[in-house]
Amino acid sequence: MSNIPRGVRNGLLGVSLPVYLLLYAPLAIIAVFSFAPSLHHPGLNVAAYGLLANDPQVLAAIRRSLVLALCSAALGTMLGTLMGFGLSRFRPAKGGGFWVGTLPSLIIYLPIIMPSLVFGISEMIFFNYVHQYTGLLSAGLLTMGIAHVTFQAPYVALVVYARLAGLDANLFEASHDLYANGLKSFLYLTIPVVRPALIGGFLLAITLSIDDFTISFFTAGPGSVTLPIYIYGEIARKGSSPEINAIGTLMIATVIGVALLYYVVTRQQGRIGQTSAA
Amino acid sequence: MTGIAQGPQPQAGPNRGSISLQGVTRIFAGTIPAVDGIDLEIKAGEFFTLLGPSGCGKTTLLRMIAGFEVPDAGRILISGREMQDVPAHKRAVNTVFQSYALFPHLNVQQNIGFGLRMQGVKAPERKTRVDAIMELLQIGPFATRNAAQLSGGQRQRVALARALVNEPEVVLLDEPLSALDAKLRNELQIELLRMQKRLGMTFIFVTHDQHEALVMSDRIGVMSKGRVQQVGPVLDVYEKPRNVFVAEFLGLSNIWPINPGGGAQVDTPIGPLQITASVGAERMAMIRPEKIWMWPTRPERPNVFAGQVSEAIYMGASTQYRVALTDAPAAPPILVLDTNNVAAERSWQAGEMVFVELKPDNVMMIEG
Numbered sequence: 285m286s287n288i289p290r291g292v293r294n295g296l297l298g299v300s301l302p303v304y305l306l307l308y309a310p311l312a313i314i315a316v317f318s319f320a321p322s323l324h325h326p327g328l329n330v331a332a333y334g335l336l337a338n339d340p341q342v343l344a345a346i347r348r349s350l351v352l353a354l355c356s357a358a359l360g361t362m363l364g365t366l367m368g369f370g371l372s373r374f375r376p377a378k379g380g381g382f383w384v385g386t387l388p389s390l391i392i393y394l395p396i397i398m399p400s401l402v403f404g405i406s407e408m409i410f411f412n413y414v415h416q417y418t419g420l421l422s423a424g425l426l427t428m429g430i431a432h433v434t435f436q437a438p439y440v441a442l443v444v445y446a447r448l449a450g451l452d453a454n455l456f457e458a459s460h461d462l463y464a465n466g467l468k469s470f471l472y473l474t475i476p477v478v479r480p481a482l483i484g485g486f487l488l489a490i491t492l493s494i495d496d497f498t499i500s501f502f503t504a505g506p507g508s509v510t511l512p513i514y515i516y517g518e519i520a521r522k523g524s525s526p527e528i529n530a531i532g533t534l535m536i537a538t539v540i541g542v543a544l545l546y547y548v549v550t551r552q553q554g555r556i557g558q559t560s561a562a
Numbered sequence: 563m564t565g566i567a568q569g570p571q572p573q574a575g576p577n578r579g580s581i582s583l584q585g586v587t588r589i590f591a592g593t594i595p596a597v598d599g600i601d602l603e604i605k606a607g608e609f610f611t612l613l614g615p616s617g618c619g620k621t622t623l624l625r626m627i628a629g630f631e632v633p634d635a636g637r638i639l640i641s642g643r644e645m646q647d648v649p650a651h652k653r654a655v656n657t658v659f660q661s662y663a664l665f666p667h668l669n670v671q672q673n674i675g676f677g678l679r680m681q682g683v684k685a686p687e688r689k690t691r692v693d694a695i696m697e698l699l700q701i702g703p704f705a706t707r708n709a710a711q712l713s714g715g716q717r718q719r720v721a722l723a724r725a726l727v728n729e730p731e732v733v734l735l736d737e738p739l740s741a742l743d744a745k746l747r748n749e750l751q752i753e754l755l756r757m758q759k760r761l762g763m764t765f766i767f768v769t770h771d772q773h774e775a776l777v778m779s780d781r782i783g784v785m786s787k788g789r790v791q792q793v794g795p796v797l798d799v800y801e802k803p804r805n806v807f808v809a810e811f812l813g814l815s816n817i818w819p820i821n822p823g824g825g826a827q828v829d830t831p832i833g834p835l836q837i838t839a840s841v842g843a844e845r846m847a848m849i850r851p852e853k854i855w856m857w858p859t860r861p862e863r864p865n866v867f868a869g870q871v872s873e874a875i876y877m878g879a880s881t882q883y884r885v886a887l888t889d890a891p892a893a894p895p896i897l898v899l900d901t902n903n904v905a906a907e908r909s910w911q912a913g914e915m916v917f918v919e920l921k922p923d924n925v926m927m928i929e930g
Binding site for chain 1: 629
């Protein structure tokens with residue numbers, strides 16, 4: 285720090301402060317305005333939260349969002365973990381080559397960089413066709429769940445792959461060398477070693493699902509209004525309100541909570557050995 | 563050894579820990595063989611070193627003994643038992659990996675106890691044995707630490723303890739000291755050797771460091787291009803290398819092509835050399851630089867050549883000279899190594915005239 289020239293340091297400060305301000309001021313404003321006075325409630329108050337708690341539409345949307353997030357995250361984590369293992373096993377550095385190494389990883393990572401608008405529209409069209417010809421998959425929580433799983437899994441794969449790639453390549457051989465057969469190696473080495481990545485990936489998948497609007501919007505049906513879609517509808521109809529601000533504040537709190545949990549869990553992965561029994 | 567519910571059945575008898583390799587071959591994806599028809603007998607309780615440059619196949623050979631690789635041809639017998647269909651986890655063989663491969667989710671004690679736990683050894687006995695090996699290797703002070711918190715030397719000890727605690731028939735060591743600094747390396751070489759003699763297990767040690775191989779081994783197998791070039795006791799391999807590769811890999815040497823002159827003399831680029839070795843198919847003469855004598859005046863003995871010191875490099879315990887021969891200016895200068903001990907009569911400066919003596923007993927005949 286001290287060897288950075290004063291001028292440069294001040295310049296950097298001048299750039300980073302506005303950036304932080306732009307990042308966090310809107311969040312703070314939403315939180316503050318969720319306590320703003322309204323027609324019947326003068327002065328700062330929690331009336332908006334009271335309205336939320338008694339609004340069946342909001343409660344239903346929250347319930348749907350949570351069900352969708354938990355279910356899709358569970359499935360997305362399972363699939364993503366398998367993908368992460370596959371990527372690690374056939375990574376180009378291990379002699380996977382283009383067809384079994386590079387290409388699959390490109391295909392798996394593509395959804396991460398694909399604009400979600402494109403993704404959402406194509407999913408909608410796809411589900412429409414399937415429904416039209418088979419009668420299955422009418423737009424609703426199920427189609428949303430499938431769509432969510434498809435964008436969650438690559439992120440989970442990335443987290444799991446990063447964990448596996450960071451491990452000593454001889455670890456699994458060492459377990460076999462020390463008399464563990466395939467099953468024991470899986471139970472006593474693989475699972476404990478990737479557990480932090482599994483938990484981290486699961487939490488990441490939950491936040492991704494709760495947060496998603498674009499893909500949800502295109503794959504939702506009339507009966508599957510989740511929280512982001514509900515907010516969009518409310519704002520489109522009557523603009524911002526203390527209730528919307530309150531929902532926003534709750535979501536911010538939830539996401540920060542999950543992010544903290546993620547941080548704690550991933551930080552723990554180096555220290556697990558000290559706490560588990562012999 | 564009691565309490566073993568699963569895992570390998572211990573072998574008894576004098577065969578325990580012997581290894582027999584018969585025509586062992588391993589070919590990776592259609593390229594040239596990594597290991598090419600190796601026949602090798604390793605005796606029970608021996609400290610055997612596989613020495614060779616990187617890519618010579620020594621690690622692949624080790625991995626086949628451990629069971630991580632399957633030979634494409636040939637047989638591997640451990641303690642007299644055919645290993646063809648025995649997976650790694652059923653072999654009474656433990657490996658110390660070059661990277662140590664300590665389990666990141668377990669602490670030191672749990673790492674060491676892993677093998678016993680997988681074999682179904684009950685907790686009380688496990689603790690006794692883990693404690694004993696930790697005592698032996700002085701691991702106690704960091705027993706509850708995590709692998710990530712250990713220094714290189716400590717990791718090495720833990721990796722060794724994790725192998726030894728299982729009392730395997732054979733311990734495989736894949737360049738276990740290569741990541742350590744010179745001082746620690748020397749200490750651990752001695753410790754490793756002491757441990758092996760004390761426990762009497764067969765150790766197969768893989769290294770590319772000829773000094774390490776010379777210090778530690780009962781016997782050495784020198785490998786190159788997937789084949790064993792020479793096998794023998796340390797002294798034999800160093801003093802009587804079979805070919806140019808072995809001679810050069812194990813140390814410094816002077817090597818000349820020869821024309822057999824018949825009898826006790828051969829023609830070389832530096833002139834005729836008297837020898838005591840008999841000449842068979844060999845087409846090279848070799849002498850180690852420390853076996854050459856330097857004199858200020860010409861001694862009346864065979865194989866004495868006049869020359870001028872062209873280079874003198876002081877190396878502490880010894881000095882390395884290059885001597886350009888007066889009568890063979892086209893031949894490369896002779897390499898001579900002279901110790902700087904108290905008995906050394908004198909040292910030499912570049913430019914001085916000397917006589918070098920290649921005693922006939924010290925001139926070896928080797929293959930190309």
